[in-house]
Structures are given as structure tokens and as C-alpha cells.
Amino acid sequence: MSGREDNGVSRMSPGSCEHNIPADDALAAGAGDMADGAASEAHPEEIHPGAAHTEGPCTGVLCTRCHVPLYQLEGVVRRHGERTVLDVPRLDITAGGITGVVGPNGGGKSTLLRLLALLDAPCRGELHFAGEAVGPLSAARTAELRRSVTLLLQEPYLLRRSVYENVAFGLSMRGVRDTADAVRGALELVALDPDVFLHRRWFELSGGEAQRVALAARLAFSPRVLLMDEPTASLDEDSAARIADAARAVAGRGTTVIVVSHDRDWLEPLADRILKVRRGLVEG
Template sequence: MATPIISLNNIRQEYAGRTALSIDKLDIEPGSIIGLAGPNGSGKSTLLRMLAFLDAPSHGTIKFMGAKTSIKLGAVHRQVTLMVQEPYLLKRTVHANVAYGLKVRGKSDKTTKVHNALIMVGLEPEKFADRQWYELSGGEAQRVALAARLVLKPRVLLMDEPTASLDVKSSALIRQAALSARDKNGTTLVIASHDLPWLAEVSDKTIHLEDGKITDIN
């Protein structure tokens, strides 16, 4: 059996004395698609931030590829990325937004990689690469935000309500691009969504949360 890409053990996350997350054990298998379901306030976003190594747990350990790690390790952050519901774009062109991570990592051939990432999310490079951030619709901005993550070919892509409040076309393209990243690059996906039929359709398993605890896995 493959080593879990992310493993949580005896995790507790507390805020001002209140337990926001309590998970005894959770393993995320490499190349899998994991759905996260639960009502608002159930702990989905808290769990995603922990899986992204953005927040350290109050108690417990997190392992990445079998090794104990922490939120301070930049090498992990280069392999795990979180896309939140409200996209944040730099006040630059679409090309500059998507290329930013490549630039930071000193990667070459950025234009080809950027164009391929835009095509993955259904945005024609010839029409969108030179557009400014303020010229995009909400759905287009979310797709640019996804392209900025896909261009890095992360080992793990975490998505927090990626299609909430989006038009039908953008929702479909975001779903398609995420699945394509798994199929083409072996990217592990963890998706929090209220769209239970979609999670049931694409996920290897869905984790149900309530009051910060796992109530069911199916």
C-alpha cells in the first residue's frame, strides 16, 4: 500500500478555548480525489488550511509523504496549494498572474506553460493573456486563479467551494480542469463542496464533517 501523501494523527485545532477540529486519524492517498462535505462551520475550511500546511494544529502531528513536517517548510508549500472560494489576483495581467509562481521558482519557458494552463481552464491565451485583472468576470477570475495553481503541477490541490456562485460554464470548466490535473499529472485532489452529487460522482471517498469531527466516510 502506498504511503499516504498527507497523514493526520490525533489532530486538535482550538481557537480561544473552543475545539474547531478534532480528528484522530486521516490519511490522504496519493492520486486520490477526496470530497469534504458538511454544513457551514463544520470544520471543512479549517481542515483544508491544515492540509495546506498554512495553519499548525494545536495538538497532533501532520506528515507529508511519510515525514513529519511543519508550516515553516517552504519545500512543502511548493507541492501543496489551496484555492479558496474568493480568488485573489495580483493587480496585473492574466499572464503575469499565472506566471507568478513560475517566476518565483525560477522556471523557464513560462509563456508555453502559462498558455497550456489557460487552455486547461477554458481561457483562450490569445484573448485572455493580456487582459488586466479588473477586466475579468467572477467565473473568469476563478479560472485564472486555478490556472495559476495548475501551471505549477502541484502534488496536492485543495479546493474550497471552487464552483460556488459561478455560472454554469465556469463551474463545468473548473471541475473538468481539476479532474484533468489528476488524470494527467497524478495530482491529489481534496475538494470541499456543498454540491454533493458532484462529490459522489468524482470522489474516491467523501469525508463528512460536523462540529469539527468526522461523522462518516463513504
């Protein structure tokens, strides 16, 4: 751990396409960080399968009235300069469960993840989230949608504070005053004993513990979507298993989990579906 204070946002280059949220602005935009990692819980609606969907947007959980997936990408192209880094004629991702994403370095996995995090927009094509077309990234409605998605990066950036303060930070930013139960519950999800870890400082954590604290900070919101980019890179076997257990637990509660990983032995038993991204093309 470097002990460097950070907002937990990727330093990934935004690319040359004009539609993006620069990484340094993502905290203010409300996605992929501890302050705005996620918002509302994902609760399936109590509905009758034969009922017509006549009012209101989709819930984000797969709506059995209109059968709209959580994500729909159609004719989506993302370019860096003159180079096409992602070309998706059609991709649907249903709500719930765990989707794995694999492929070689530079194949387009992280580009896809940033699109799903609503941090970047297509240079061409349409992206729908929870039944709504995602508009300009600066639009108020897009920013609101972005608040329901959280992104965990490979490198666990933590604030120079205690574990409790790290996990509670985003809740406090949202005006939640009583954060104790949510913080303890999130730590338990990642198998860190709150009585042991609550008051530890950021520099007292191992790499695996720091990654699990970073994950807990995002799970405290009960996010609609949890995106993870190489969450087990450089972790020991026990920490990797704890990350998998947490992913299964939150998926069981209704959160849609999407995981990029090179570790097929770890990912394949975890994921319900595997997408293969190679040379900007998505299969599966």
C-alpha cells in the same frame, strides 16, 4: 471583480492556537498563493510491487513499496481558544484522485483544509505529509514541503495585471524565464483560450473567468496537491463544469485534489471519496 491587488491568500483568522502561518504571511511562507502555489510535478515511481522501501522519503504519490498515504493525521486536535474546532483521531488520504469534503458551515472544513495546506499545525497530535512528520511551521523543511501544496480560495484574488502576468507570476518568482508554454498549458486546462485571454486585464474578466485564471495560476506549477475551498460558489453552471474538468485533468496527471464544496450535485460525480466534517469530527 473588485480589481483589488492581492496576493491571493485567505484572510481567514489564524485562530488562537500558537502553531499557524498568519494569512498575510502565507505568501512569504510559500503556500496557497500564486507565487508559491506548488513546486514539483507528481510523477509515480517505476517500482516493483514486492520491493522493500529501503531508502529515501516517499514520493508523495502513494508509494507501493511502503504503502504510506500522502497525508496521515493521528490524534490531531485544533482549537480556537477553549473551543475544539477539529478532532481527528485518525485520517489517511492516499495520493492521487479526488477527495471531496462536505459539511455544515462552522463544522471544521476550512480548518481541515488549512492543516492539509500546512498553513496551520495541530495543537495536539501528529500530521505526516508524504511519509514525513510535519515539524514547526517555521522550520525550513516544513516550508519546503509547503511549496508542493497549493490552495485555491472561494474568492479569486488577482494581481492588477494581465491574465498572462497573473499566471506567469509564480513561475517568474521561482526563476523560470520561459513561461509561455506553461502559461498557455495552464489556461488550456481551465478551458480559457490563450489566444483570447492572454492579454486581457484583470478587470475584463467575469467572475467565472477570474476563478479559472486563479486556478490556472496554481496549475502552472503542476502541483503535488491542489486544495480548493468552495471553488464553484457563485459561479455559473458552465464555469463550474470547467473547474470540474480541470480537476479531473490534473488528477489524471498525478496531482492529489481535495475539494471542499456545499454543492453535492457538483461534487459527488467528481470525487472518488467524500469526507464528512461535522462539529469538528471527520467521517468517511
